[in-house]
Amino acid sequence: MSLLIKHGTVVTATDLYQGDVFIERDTITALGTALAMPADRVIDATGRYVIPGGIDCHTHLDMPFGGTTSADDFESGTVAAAFGGTTSIVDFAIQYKGQTLHHAWETWMKKAEGKAAIDYGFHMIITDLDAAVEDEMDALVRQGVTSFKLFMAYPGVFMQDDATIFRAMLRTGGNGGTICMHAENGGVIDVLVKRALAEGKTAPKYHALTRPARAEAEATHRAIALAEMADVPVYIVHLSAAEALEMVTEARDRGLPAYAETCPQYLFLSYDNYEEPGFEGAKYVMSPPLRPRATQDRLWRGLASNDLQAISTDHCPFCMKEQKTLGRDDFSKIPNGAPGIETRMSLVYDGGVRTGRISLNRWVELTSTSPAKIFGLFPRKGTIAPGSDADIVIFNPDAKTTLSAATLHMKVDYNPYEGREVTGVSETVISRGQVIVENGVFTGRAGAGEFVKRQSRS
Ligand code: URP
Ligand code: ZN
Ligand code: ZN
Numbered sequence: 224m225s226l227l228i229k230h231g232t233v234v235t236a237t238d239l240y241q242g243d244v245f246i247e248r249d250t251i252t253a254l255g256t257a258l259a260m261p262a263d264r265v266i267d268a269t270g271r272y273v274i275p276g277g278i279d280c281h282t283h284l285d286m287p288f289g290g291t292t293s294a295d296d297f298e299s300g301t302v303a304a305a306f307g308g309t310t311s312i313v314d315f316a317i318q319y320k321g322q323t324l325h326h327a328w329e330t331w332m333k334k335a336e337g338k339a340a341i342d343y344g345f346h347m348i349i350t351d352l353d354a355a356v357e358d359e360m361d362a363l364v365r366q367g368v369t370s371f372k373l374f375m376a377y378p379g380v381f382m383q384d385d386a387t388i389f390r391a392m393l394r395t396g397g398n399g400g401t402i403c404m405h406a407e408n409g410g411v412i413d414v415l416v417k418r419a420l421a422e423g424k425t426a427p428k429y430h431a432l433t434r435p436a437r438a439e440a441e442a443t444h445r446a447i448a449l450a451e452m453a454d455v456p457v458y459i460v461h462l463s464a465a466e467a468l469e470m471v472t473e474a475r476d477r478g479l480p481a482y483a484e485t486c487p488q489y490l491f492l493s494y495d496n497y498e499e500p501g502f503e504g505a506k507y508v509m510s511p512p513l514r515p516r517a518t519q520d521r522l523w524r525g526l527a528s529n530d531l532q533a534i535s536t537d538h539c540p541f542c543m544k545e546q547k548t549l550g551r552d553d554f555s556k557i558p559n560g561a562p563g564i565e566t567r568m569s570l571v572y573d574g575g576v577r578t579g580r581i582s583l584n585r586w587v588e589l590t591s592t593s594p595a596k597i598f599g600l601f602p603r604k605g606t607i608a609p610g611s612d613a614d615i616v617i618f619n620p621d622a623k624t625t626l627s628a629a630t631l632h633m634k635v636d637y638n639p640y641e642g643r644e645v646t647g648v649s650e651t652v653i654s655r656g657q658v659i660v661e662n663g664v665f666t667g668r669a670g671a672g673e674f675v676k677r678q679s680r681s
Pocket of ligand 2 (some may be wrong): 405461510668
């Protein structure tokens with residue numbers, strides 16, 4: 224099977240040209256300005272951008288959390304991702320106390336196998352570190368699970384103390400992996416939550432008011448300092464606060480391998496959403512929380528200046544009905560997380576490129592190339608080049624769509640951006656040479672996605 228995409232504007236992190244892309248089976252085999260080879264199928268991409276498929280390196284599909292399970296499994300979540308122009312995800316497998324890392328990996332592989340419609344990898348969440356688990360970390364890196372997520376928040380669930388974090392970092396520094404960090408001071412937050420509840424403050428907005436920006440900044444600083452002492456790259460996940468960004472900027476100015484992502488929710492939503500009437504604020508209960516509106520500009524500047532290197536989604540959807548309502552009388556029981564896997568590429572194009580905050584190349588870099596490089600997928604993924612997987616999105620920069628839970632494909636009963644019109648739509652989506660979304664229809668197959676063995680640093 225061969226496919227020729229003609230007359231599009233090819234955009235990578237570094238290139239922008241009118242050109243054609245030739246695909247044989249699952250691989251890009253030629254690029255040119257006027258390719259004339261015969262192909263089984265020709266797609267005319269006139270007036271469209273031809274970009275590498277989006278890579279979302281922070282998703283939580285089928286994840287037990289907060290007394291329930293995230294609403295999208297690997298089928299619905301990856302089909303929604305495909306509609307939104309994302310062709311690879313890196314999800315989080317969880318080692319629960321007493322379990323081996325390999326058991327956790329196998330568990331998450333079983334969740335994905337036969338269901339995922341796009342390619343996937345895993346970060347490993349470590350909650351129980353002993354000598355045997357440390358040995359397993361090395362084995363996992365060799366097997367292509369090359370990043371470990373640690374938590375400085377959620378005491379009693381995921382949170383680890385500094386000594387454990389440091390041991391995991393030392394091991395990762397030696398085995399060529401990367402540390403992902405949820406950076407919020409969980410001890411401080413716990414005290415503030417208990418005090419708020421004792422004062423009868425139970426509404427969703429207290430989720431945000433008990434998670435100060437300084438608690439994120441302190442943990443970000445600590446995570447980077449621990450990583451510096453352990454000599455390991457650290458990637459701060461879901462950075463939301465300007466104060467935390469300052470910590471990353473300072474570290475990068477000193478030349479440290481400190482990286483950070485932010486997410487669309489922190490660029491387009493704000494604390495004001497928690498003030499929506501009734502229980503509506505629960506839609507936005509996530510950690511870290513939404514910040515004051517003024518933070519958005521600071522994050523956009525960080526994205527433009529490369530103090531932030533990636534935009535992922537932290538897709539962790541819970542329905543308002545029956546899931547978010549677990550915390551109707553107590554904000555601390557509202558499952559943390561929100562949907563976003565489907566809306567990332569359009570939101571960032573509309574709110575970033577069209578407004579002039581970031582360039583077209585930077586859009587591709589932040590949503591595909593840079594995550595691919597940081598997490599060992601590049602150059603197989605994250606670019607359009609001969610030899611790369613044919614993961615390609617044909618993006619219509621002029622098409623408009625109105626975001627709504629009723630028309631999006633995520634299995635969740637609300638959308639945080641309900642009613643927002645965006646310009647720029649992923650029209651045709653190709654995963655390893657197969658057209659999986661076309662004319663608004665999913666043409667792929669659940670189970671066609673494959674586990675991707677990621678590379679380590681060494
Ligand atoms: O609120 C969030 N972010 N839920 C998902 C779990 C996490 O901390 O990433
Ligand atoms: Zn987190
Ligand atoms: Zn997350």
